[in-house]
Amino acid sequence: MNRGRGGALRLLKSLRGDGTLMWGQRATRAVTYSIDLYGQGQMLSGDGEVLGNLSDLVGRAPSNPRLRLASGQEAALVFRGISADSASIELARPVPLDFEAAS
Numbered sequence: 001m002n003r004g005r006g007g008a009l010r011l012l013k014s015l016r017g018d019g020t021l022m023w024g025q026r027a028t029r030a031v032t033y034s035i036d037l038y039g040q041g042q043m044l045s046g047d048g049e050v051l052g053n054l055s056d057l058v059g060r061a062p063s064n065p066r067l068r069l070a071s072g073q074e075a076a077l078v079f080r081g082i083s084a085d086s087a088s089i090e091l092a093r094p095v096p097l098d099f100e101a102a103s
Contacts, residue, residue: 017070023062046091
């Protein structure tokens with residue numbers, strides 16, 4: 001437990017659905033996402049996976065990656081690994097606190 005950040009890390013919510021992966025100025029891709037949101041005090045973080053045709057992203061570092069959820073909310077993200085049909089992601093901070101309310 002890291003008390004300096006406001007207590008224990010706890011799972012707040014798991015988000016699942018169909019969304020849109022976006023990068024650069026106009027690039028988009030339909031994806032299915034699975035994200036676990038964690039809270040520690042006032043800090044909110046999340047990680048998970050997106051599934052879809054990501055073959056054109058393999059070996060690249062796309063600029064300004066973000067995910068639009070089925071609810072319409074968007075979050076910046078960081079790719080942790082990309083394959084032709086999936087990518088491991090982490091939500092970039094700061095994540096808005098109302099992101100937890102997304103369904």
